Amino acid sequence: MTENRYDLMIIGSGPAGLTAALYASRLGLNVVVFGDIPGGSTYMIEQLSNFPGFLTEISGTQFGTMAFQQAQQEGAFFTMTRLKRLRYENRMFSGIDADGHQYTADCVIAATGRLPKRLAVANANIKGIHFCSICDGPLYRGQKAVLAVVGRDNTAGQHAVTLSRVAKKVLLISSSEKLAMDAAHIRLIEKQGNIQQLLNTEVTGYKGAEVIDGIAVSTKDNVAEELNIDGIFLAIGWRPNTKMLDFEVAKTTEGYLKTDQQLMTSVPGLLAAGDVRETDMWQVLTACADGARAAKYAGEYLEQN
Ligand SMILES: Cc1cc2nc3c(=O)[nH]c(=O)nc-3n(C[C@H](O)[C@H](O)[C@H](O)COP(=O)(O)OP(=O)(O)OC[C@H]3O[C@@H](n4cnc5c(N)ncnc54)[C@H](O)[C@@H]3O)c2cc1C
Numbered sequence: 001m002t003e004n005r006y007d008l009m010i011i012g013s014g015p016a017g018l019t020a021a022l023y024a025s026r027l028g029l030n031v032v033v034f035g036d037i038p039g040g041s042t043y044m045i046e047q048l049s050n051f052p053g054f055l056t057e058i059s060g061t062q063f064g065t066m067a068f069q070q071a072q073q074e075g076a077f078f079t080m081t082r083l084k085r086l087r088y089e090n091r092m093f094s095g096i097d098a099d100g101h102q103y104t105a106d107c108v109i110a111a112t113g114r115l116p117k118r119l120a121v122a123n124a125n126i127k128g129i130h131f132c133s134i135c136d137g138p139l140y141r142g143q144k145a146v147l148a149v150v151g152r153d154n155t156a157g158q159h160a161v162t163l164s165r166v167a168k169k170v171l172l173i174s175s176s177e178k179l180a181m182d183a184a185h186i187r188l189i190e191k192q193g194n195i196q197q198l199l200n201t202e203v204t205g206y207k208g209a210e211v212i213d214g215i216a217v218s219t220k221d222n223v224a225e226e227l228n229i230d231g232i233f234l235a236i237g238w239r240p241n242t243k244m245l246d247f248e249v250a251k252t253t254e255g256y257l258k259t260d261q262q263l264m265t266s267v268p269g270l271l272a273a274g275d276v277r278e279t280d281m282w283q284v285l286t287a288c289a290d291g292a293r294a295a296k297y298a299g300e301y302l303e304q305n
Pocket of ligand 1: 049050082136273
């Protein structure tokens with residue numbers, strides 16, 4: 001078993017991890033990055049249209065690959081293996097990767113992102129399933145589309161309102177009998193005029209060959225029907241990736257890592273950046289900004305400890 005000693009471990013090769021690697025390397029830190037896909041979740045972005053600076057079309061995959069190469073050029077070492085487990089003892093972190101190699105570091109940035117929950121129905125990966133209305137809503141602009149939103153909380157409400165501005169009609173579907181969103185969201189939904197609420201209703205299947213063109217739904221009274229739609233946005237929750245952390249650390253009830261203004265978690269030396277962190281915007285741009293700031297504060301932590 002080999003053991004490798006670094007100043008800083010970065011877990012995650014998405015926008016947050018890659019930007020942290022870029023900045024930390026430029027600060028002269030000895031950095032190792034664990035990851036799987038260069039660019040992380042950006043591979044799911046067909047067209048990255050809301051990141052400033054690209055006048056021509058750029059896919060999430062292209063963006064992720066370039067950010068990966070840029071961080072490598074600055075000297076960050078990428079294992080491109082996943083970190084299986086991270087331990088914290090005597091103010092020192094020790095990790096073991098999927099190949100059984102051991103690493104130690106004084107400081108760690110968790111930039112492991114989050115995964116959207118999907119409906120447990122057949123054909124769950126058909127095209128036309130979305131998780132981000134700000135990102136993918138504009139794909140339906142000018143198409144007189146009928147879009148479904150599944151969920152009951154403020155996020156679902158926000159998706160419904162965002163989509164109502166590009167779609168002909170939005171179906172807001174929840175298996176609950178009441179929406180669990182604040183009054184401001186309810187007011188906005190009612191104001192739009194093209195959002196139809198389908199409560200006590202469960203989506204039981206997706207229809208369509210390659211791209212979704214309908215859904216099967218069933219009500220509490222067992223009335224089943226099929227509805228034509230052009231796309232569906234799921235807001236049924238996310239799972240922040242924190243399973244590899246083998247010690248107690250403060251999290252929100254949804255499992256996001258809590259941080260202070262310097263992105264430090266409740267464990268000294270463990271910072272969090274990007275979608276895995278408790279935040280109010282889950283975007284490439286905000287993940288990159290987190291990565292840059294986490295690297296800066298990791299550098300300061302290493303200097304002071
Ligand atoms: C379908 C979809 C469309 C989107 N469209 C847009 C858009 O148009 N514009 C926009 O700005 N944002 C968009 N987003 C959001 C954007 O992708 C995320 O906000 C951004 O990727 C978050 O970056 P991150 O680095 O925090 O996490 P991620 O990009 O999720 O990267 C985290 C990486 O860490 C890996 N990881 C997890 N655990 C471990 C471990 N133990 N060891 C090693 N690696 C690990 C994960 O597998 C992943 O590769 C979209 C998201 C989705 C799902």
